[in-house]
Amino acid sequence: MMNNRKIKRLAKPALLLVLVLTLVSSCEEFFHPDQALIIMEDDFHKTWNEYRSAEMGLYSLQQELVEQLVVLGELRGDLLEITDGADNDLKEIYNFSISSGNKYASPNNFYMLIAACNNLALKLESEIPEVLDKSAPETQYDRLYGEVLCMRAWTYFTAVKIYGEVPYIWPSLTSADEINAYLQSPQTYYDVSEIIYSIDGHNNDTITHDTIILERALVNMPMVIDTFTRQLPDRIKAVGVVHNLDNGDQTWDVTVWNTGAYRALMGEMHLFNSNLGEAYSYFSPILNFNDPGASGIKYGLDNKFSYDRWISIFEGVEVDEHLLTLKFDKSYQQQHSLQTLFSVQSPNQYMLKPTRIAIENWETIWSETDIRKNASNPEQTYMAQKGVPGDFYRGNMVSYAYMRGSEMLTNDEVRRILSLKSIGNDREVEILSKGVDTVVYKYSINKDIFDHDANFILYRASAIHLYAAEIYAYWLHDVNGNLNTDVNKSLKLLNNGAYKDPPDGSQMGVRGRVGFGSADDAIYIENQIYQHDPYSNEITGYLDFTSDLPGKQAYLEDQIITERARELAFEGMRFYDLMRISKKRGDPSYLADKVAAKFSGAKAEQIRQHLMDEANWYVPLPEVTNWSEDLPE
Numbered sequence: 131m132m133n134n135r136k137i138k139r140l141a142k143p144a145l146l147l148v149l150v151l152t153l154v155s156s157c158e159e160f161f162h163p164d165q166a167l168i169i170m171e172d173d174f175h176k177t178w179n180e181y182r183s184a185e186m187g188l189y190s191l192q193q194e195l196v197e198q199l200v201v202l203g204e205l206r207g208d209l210l211e212i213t214d215g216a217d218n219d220l221k222e223i224y225n226f227s228i229s230s231g232n233k234y235a236s237p238n239n240f241y242m243l244i245a246a247c248n249n250l251a252l253k254l255e256s257e258i259p260e261v262l263d264k265s266a267p268e269t270q271y272d273r274l275y276g277e278v279l280c281m282r283a284w285t286y287f288t289a290v291k292i293y294g295e296v297p298y299i300w301p302s303l304t305s306a307d308e309i310n311a312y313l314q315s316p317q318t319y320y321d322v323s324e325i326i327y328s329i330d331g332h333n334n335d336t337i338t339h340d341t342i343i344l345e346r347a348l349v350n351m352p353m354v355i356d357t358f359t360r361q362l363p364d365r366i367k368a369v370g371v372v373h374n375l376d377n378g379d380q381t382w383d384v385t386v387w388n389t390g391a392y393r394a395l396m397g398e399m400h401l402f403n404s405n406l407g408e409a410y411s412y413f414s415p416i417l418n419f420n421d422p423g424a425s426g427i428k429y430g431l432d433n434k435f436s437y438d439r440w441i442s443i444f445e446g447v448e449v450d451e452h453l454l455t456l457k458f459d460k461s462y463q464q465q466h467s468l469q470t471l472f473s474v475q476s477p478n479q480y481m482l483k484p485t486r487i488a489i490e491n492w493e494t495i496w497s498e499t500d501i502r503k504n505a506s507n508p509e510q511t512y513m514a515q516k517g518v519p520g521d522f523y524r525g526n527m528v529s530y531a532y533m534r535g536s537e538m539l540t541n542d543e544v545r546r547i548l549s550l551k552s553i554g555n556d557r558e559v560e561i562l563s564k565g566v567d568t569v570v571y572k573y574s575i576n577k578d579i580f581d582h583d584a585n586f587i588l589y590r591a592s593a594i595h596l597y598a599a600e601i602y603a604y605w606l607h608d609v610n611g612n613l614n615t616d617v618n619k620s621l622k623l624l625n626n627g628a629y630k631d632p633p634d635g636s637q638m639g640v641r642g643r644v645g646f647g648s649a650d651d652a653i654y655i656e657n658q659i660y661q662h663d664p665y666s667n668e669i670t671g672y673l674d675f676t677s678d679l680p681g682k683q684a685y686l687e688d689q690i691i692t693e694r695a696r697e698l699a700f701e702g703m704r705f706y707d708l709m710r711i712s713k714k715r716g717d718p719s720y721l722a723d724k725v726a727a728k729f730s731g732a733k734a735e736q737i738r739q740h741l742m743d744e745a746n747w748y749v750p751l752p753e754v755t756n757w758s759e760d761l762p763e
Contacts, residue, residue: 178270184250185274185371188281189386191243193456195288196466196586199702201234201482202292202749207704208724209488209695210570216481220471226740228749235749240289241299241309247282249304251275261367268368276369277387283358284387284395284588286349291402291706294748295350302344312344319344355399359408362396381447384455390416390429391454394589401597404714406605409597416453416594418630429453429591431627432636436643440523443590444575453589458582465582472570474533475579484530484568484699485728491696492525493548494664499650501660501669508658508672516667517651519548521696523644529699531571539566551665570700587701592640596694599623599640603686615679617655620686624693625652640697653689655682687711709747718742 204210205223212224219235222228228235254275260266261275289296303309312319349357370388374380384391397412421428434450435443443451458464474480499517504510522541526532532539543562550559573584602620609616622629625647627637641647657676660669675681694707705725712721719742726738740746 181254181271181274182371184253185277185386188243188246188250188278189456190464191239191246192281192285193458193464193466193586194239195243196456197468197471198234198239198292199288199586200468200700201471203702203705204700205482206725207708208728209485209491209699209704210482211485211728213480213483215479220481226737226746230750230752237289237293237296237751238306240285240296241313242306243285244282244299245304245306245309247278247285248299248301251278251282252301252304254278262365264367266367270371272367273369273371276366276392277371279362279366280369280387280392280395283354283362283399286354287351287358287395287399290349290351290354291709292749293751294745295348296751298347298349300344312346315346319346351402355403359396359399359403362392366392380449381457384447384449384452385457387454390419391589394453394594397594397597401601402710402713406601407607410601410605410607413594413598413601416591417598426636427634429594430634430637431592431595431639431643433638433643436638437523437645440644441528441575443587444528444572444584447585451591452587453591453594454587456586456588458585460581460583466584466586467582468573468584468586469577469579469582473574473579474567474569475536478579480569482570484570487728488695488699489525489530489568490664491692491699492521492529493519493544495519495521495646495696496662496667497645497651499667501650503658503660505656505658508660508674511658511660511669511672513667513669516552519552519665519667520545521644521646524696527571528575529570529572529696531569531574532566533569534566552667554666572700592697593694593703595623595640596690596697598629600687600690603683603690615683617682617686620690621653621655624690640693653686653693655686659685684715705747712744718744721747 201220201223205212205220206226212220216224219232222232223234254261254271258269258271258275260269261272286296297313299309300312303312368389369392370383370386373382373386393412393416397409397416400406400409400412416429417427419428420426426432428450433439435448442448447455447457458466470478471482472478472480496517496519498515500513500515502512502514520526522528522545526541526544527538532544547559547562550556550562575584577584599620602616602623604615606613606615619629622633623639624641625639626642627634627639627647630637639647641652646652655675657674659673659675661671661673662668663670673681673685675685691707691711695704698704708721708724712718719738722738722741725741726734729737
């Protein structure tokens with residue numbers, strides 16, 4: 131039997147039969163309707179290598195999003211600002227005055243990736259129908275199908291964080307041309323298929339024409355989260371093609387969607403929905419993943435990346451820290467423009483730089499501090515040893531750098547500046563800082579000025595530990611038989627890593643693995659929490675949280691978000707961290723105040739007032755008309 135199949139789609143009714151889809155109210159049905167339109171071309175994807183090639187095509191499209199992810203996730207936050215060399219597109223993003231032609235604001239790359247995911251998913255469902263049968267034995271096709279579904283869910287979720295709502299791209303729309311026609315069409319879009327079945331070489335046996343009406347609708351974050359947090363567990367049997375069976379390279383495990391990345395995505399979606407218990411259920415296997423090959427907890431924060439080894443997280447693909455990494459390699463023409471944006475060295479253009487807020491996150495943290503506390507009389511608490519300023523494992527010459535022309539200031543030079551600041555010697559600081567500017571260095575580590583191929587990490591272990599710390603600050607759950615919060619576990623995740631019961635002695639915590647997790651260097655929660663001058667570390671007062679659990683929780687959450695800024699700066703997450711906390715608190719001033727703080731004078735108040743309206747947190751989509759704001763009934 132020969133089965134020839136064609137597919138043709140038009141943007142207006144032209145064939146014999148018009149089929150109007152009846153959609154139930156379920157988001158799941160809307161996102162994955164049974165359109166009877168899984169129709170493939172002749173002899174498509176007959177070999178596994180062709181499927182692998184299609185798989186790699188998805189990651190190529192995801193690579194195209196990297197600059198957008200960094201610019202939109204960081205420049206709209208409080209850690210990044212423009213330089214005098216910034217182009218107009220970056221100025222618009224920075225000032226929250228984005229025009230329709232802004233290249234960083236365009237949703238087109240998201241649409242293209244969704245279309246490619248639709249295409250490969252439909253091909254797998256048609257040609258390898260076993261991927262839809264969870265009782266069938268697991269194969270590499272199941273793992274590939276899991277990658278595609280995760281990629282599509284991540285793309286929608288990332289897009290709605292940026293745009294607030296996005297057009298729903300029906301699974302039958304599998305090319306950029308189709309999507310463009312769909313987006314530009316009137317209220318109703320006609321998706322037309324032509325199927326020609328041929329038996330024994332005869333071409334006149336069966337001809338079927340179907341026209342399907344696709345109702346256009348915009349979907350928002352609750353819709354996306356509701357849909358994919360149900361769809362992925364329901365449909366996925368496994369995630370992540372095991373490429374290292376062919377090449378023995380373990381880094382392949384984390385450069386494609388895999389089980390750990392799937393759990394990270396699911397947990398993140400639940401966290402954005404303030405579903406803390408469900409979020410933790412996905413993060414917990416990451417926090418407690420014992421792997422004999424990793425000598426303990428694979429994604430634990432032990433000494434593998436502690437102290438001066440922290441920088442190695444960004445020097446290659448690290449399978450014990452990275453959960454999902456977009457790998458770039460200039461020898462394969464896989465490059466991006468992050469170094470062009472950040473580096474001061476010609477021919478790079480130095481258009482973006484760290485804010486003073488970002489720099490001070492690393493420079494005003496102190497180690498080897500000794501506070502003599504007096505709980506009964508806090509006024510008598512004093513600083514016995516102010517300690518040493520600066521986080522030099524994550525800060526200077528790692529996440530950022532001081533540059534004087536083409537020369538980078540050493541850690542010793544920066545330590546000298548911080549020491550002078552601590553005693554108020556501003557004149558000497560000014561002399562030593564003359565002609566110096568700061569740059570984002572995280573994407574230039576071990577790179578020459580022409581490389582432009584630093585890897586981009588989408589999910590990594592410490593980010594999950596910080597998410598878990600955030601959850602434990604508020605989550606009411608069973609603690610020794612009682613329904614309670616567990617702030618102490620939150621502190622352990624932050625400080626010393628002793629979050630397991632019994633504790634795993636190898637764990638160091640987010641702050642602990644860079645030297646700030648013990649004694650008075652640690653974040654603590656007590657009735658009195660002492661405030662310090664950021665430059666001298668002298669005690670300036672205290673906050674009294676006696677009988678104020680909500681106050682303690684909010685304070686702890688603030689510390690966690692600041693720690694995320696130190697640990698994850700310039701990785702594309704900052705604006706959405708501020709957004710998530712603002713939404714959870716029902717307080718837009720949380721985001722507005724932090725972003726406005728990087729501006730000065732009247733501009734700061736203008737930005738603050740602008741961001742007090744949540745609608746202004748989102749990048750405007752290109753103008754669309756006659757779109758439904760709700761799912762079709």
